[in-house]
Amino acid sequence: MRPHPRPWLREIRPYAPGSQDAVDAGRLASNESPFEVAPAVTAAVTAAVRDLNRYPDPYAEELRSALAVRHDVAPEQVLVGNGSDELIYLLTWAFAAGGSIVCADPAYQLDVLAAEVAGARVHQVPLVEWRHDLAGMAEVAAQLAYVVNPHNPTGTAHDLGAIRDFVDRSRADIVVVDEAYIDFASVDSAVPLARDGEAMVLRTMSKYHGIAGARIGYLVGPAEVLDVLRAIRSPFSVGTLAQAAALAALSVPDTRRGREVVVRNRGRTETLLRDHGLTAVPSQANFVFVPDVDEDLFAESARAVGVAIRPGSSVGAPGSVRITVPGDAGLPLLADAVARYAAAV
Numbered sequence: 001m002r003p004h005p006r007p008w009l010r011e012i013r014p015y016a017p018g019s020q021d022a023v024d025a026g027r028l029a030s031n032e033s034p035f036e037v038a039p040a041v042t043a044a045v046t047a048a049v050r051d052l053n054r055y056p057d058p059y060a061e062e063l064r065s066a067l068a069v070r071h072d073v074a075p076e077q078v079l080v081g082n083g084s085d086e087l088i089y090l091l092t093w094a095f096a097a098g099g100s101i102v103c104a105d106p107a108y109q110l111d112v113l114a115a116e117v118a119g120a121r122v123h124q125v126p127l128v129e130w131r132h133d134l135a136g137m138a139e140v141a142a143q144l145a146y147v148v149n150p151h152n153p154t155g156t157a158h159d160l161g162a163i164r165d166f167v168d169r170s171r172a173d174i175v176v177v178d179e180a181y182i183d184f185a186s187v188d189s190a191v192p193l194a195r196d197g198e199a200m201v202l203r204t205m206s207k208y209h210g211i212a213g214a215r216i217g218y219l220v221g222p223a224e225v226l227d228v229l230r231a232i233r234s235p236f237s238v239g240t241l242a243q244a245a246a247l248a249a250l251s252v253p254d255t256r257r258g259r260e261v262v263v264r265n266r267g268r269t270e271t272l273l274r275d276h277g278l279t280a281v282p283s284q285a286n287f288v289f290v291p292d293v294d295e296d297l298f299a300e301s302a303r304a305v306g307v308a309i310r311p312g313s314s315v316g317a318p319g320s321v322r323i324t325v326p327g328d329a330g331l332p333l334l335a336d337a338v339a340r341y342a343a344a345v
Ligand SMILES: *Cc1c(COP(=O)(O)O)cnc(C)c1O
Pocket: 031, 082, 083, 084, 085, 086, 108, 148, 152, 178, 180, 203, 204, 205, 206, 207, 212, 215, 216, 217
């Protein structure tokens, strides 16, 4: 064996996952749902086990149809993937390999990583007041443009008018609007643009729908773009149990209540931080971004009370932390962590 990784892979900074070194209610590093898996999801997955001798449905037809109905698009305008991450890789390989992408700085890590793997140039445009500089990004010619709305790691969002304006003006061939956190936001979704074939909208079931472990993401957009991705994808990337979990999670009736809890606790988290003299960037997502802190001391103070948060360096924003909005059981733990940091700094 004489392994020689492709030379451009030497530059790659691998994805740094959030710490899981915490008590259950204190796992605030990965923007997961604080709620237990719904009984209907457990039942659906249990029932699907008996089909595990068979390959999964390669196109996840039942799930795709349910998603198409939900978003009022044709099934051909939906592609389900093994998490959004698979779809980001497919988009990059199909449309940007050897070319370039444009995204924010800081960006969602996977957008950058997938581009680096495919040998695409990455043009990052700094945020302005923690929001995408859409005017600046629109001027960059690239094969792919990513707008994360609301943004990760800052939680800021643009309204649909601004997104529409960006799509109209962008010099990029394809605009991808990543709406991983849109269900927690007060701005409208860009799905109408995807329906009309003007943009791609990327969604995940890892956050609001609370099944991060199942790995389900999907794209909504023009069929001719999705056909290219379908032609190059790994045909059975979305497993039988994941498809069953997603279909059941879509019909769980009380996810609205989950949203209310997250929005309420988000407000409490922001207040808690400000009461300790810290800055909390107003968030439209299920996490809060805290700039101008000693991130290592903050993470250490949190770890001491069983809480894991995300140091900014691992999400492209050194000197900050990103804290997932806790459930009710996690709020007092977070209060301890913040008090401990404020006393130590
Ligand atoms: C969490 C997240 C996703 C979801 O990724 P999955 O692979 O579907 O779990 C996508 N985009 C952004 C910006 C995220 O923060």
